[in-house]
Amino acid sequence: MTxxxxxxxxxxxxSRETDCVEIGRIDDGAAVRDTKNRAAGYLTTTGRQWSAFIDAVxxxxxx
Incomplete structure (x- = not known):
């Protein structure tokens, strides 16, 4: 289930670039997808995983 x-x-x-990633909100975290191929789907993370990733960046x- 997605x-x-x-x-x-x-x-x-x-800005106007198309080679990017997009971030979306889900109940307990974030979803990430490639703007060049949105039809390929997305991956999800928990809120804790997303926070750890942002802190590392x-x-x-x-x-």
């Missing part, structure tokens, strides 16, 4: 996703959006830094752990 989670209903609300409010798909991409980063404002993306802000701490530049992926550089």
């Amino acid at each position: 989670a209903p996703v609300e409010g798909w959006r991409k980063a404002s830094y993306s 802000k701490a530049e752990r992926f550089g």
Whole structure:
């Protein structure tokens, strides 16, 4: 069963770019999809997983 996703959006830094990811809200977390191939579906994370990912990005752990 897929989670209903609300409010798909991409980063404002993306401007008019089409090679981006979009983030949507689900009950307990986030959904992520590729703007180039929305029909391919999306993956989901829990709220805890999403928060840990955002914290790691802000701490530049992926550089």
